[in-house]
Amino acid sequence: MKTFVKDIMVTEFDTIRSNAPVEEAIQMILHGKVRETGDKTASLMVLDKAMMFVGIITRADILYHLRPTFLNYGISGEEVSWTEQFGIAMKTLKEKEVCQLMSRNIVGASIDEHLMVILDRMVKNKYHRLPVLKGGKPIGIVYISDIYFHFFS
Numbered sequence: 001m002k003t004f005v006k007d008i009m010v011t012e013f014d015t016i017r018s019n020a021p022v023e024e025a026i027q028m029i030l031h032g033k034v035r036e037t038g039d040k041t042a043s044l045m046v047l048d049k050a051m052m053f054v055g056i057i058t059r060a061d062i063l064y065h066l067r068p069t070f071l072n073y074g075i076s077g078e079e080v081s082w083t084e085q086f087g088i089a090m091k092t093l094k095e096k097e098v099c100q101l102m103s104r105n106i107v108g109a110s111i112d113e114h115l116m117v118i119l120d121r122m123v124k125n126k127y128h129r130l131p132v133l134k135g136g137k138p139i140g141i142v143y144i145s146d147i148y149f150h151f152f153s
Contacts, residue, residue: 005118006111008150009132009140010035016044018054018099022065025057025098037149045131045138046102052136055102056129065101066093108133109142119147 014032016025025044032041043058068085108131109118122130122144132140 001116003115003150004111005109005113005115005132005140005142008115008146009109009111009142010146011140013138013141014041014044015047015138016057016098018046018048018097018102020098021094022062022096022098022101023094025101026062026094029059029062035143035146037143037145039143039145043129044098045141046098047138053108053131053133053138054099055104056106056131057098057102058128061101061103062093065096066090106131108138110134111139115147115150118142119144122147 012033014028016028028044029041034040043056045053046055046057048054066089068089106127107121107125109121111132111134118130121127122142128144130142131138132142
């Protein structure tokens with residue numbers, strides 16, 4: 001098999017600036033495109049002022065930060081007014097910037113890497129997507145769902 005990143009990467013992808021409000025990321029993901037595989041936008045590549053890749057923000061990142069912080073300390077929350085807590089959490093979340101929620105330190109791919117090498121990296125790290133970078137700037141993205149679609153369709 002001679003399939004490389006350049007053969008499967010998607011070159012149309014959504015980006016957002018690291019200092020953008022989380023509300024903007026929420027709306028972009030909520031109203032995102034549907035790809036050929038039927039998958040909907042679930043993440044955005046995060047760029048700095050120089051348009052360099054600095055991270056990814058996903059639905060899971062956003063939902064994680066919607067949770068009240070007291071849940072991090074093992075408090076069950078059974079006696080909590082969830083309606084009130086949800087309102088507070090939503091307000092706090094929307095006041096943050098994307099850089100405060102995004103996943104960092106993501107190892108990107110280059111266009112000439114073999115697809116099996118990328119698959120191995122993605123599976124071992126439980127990545128659903130991997131940015132394709134050239135000189136630190138995003139030029140594409142590889143989705144695990146697209147690899148699956150490529151192998152089995």
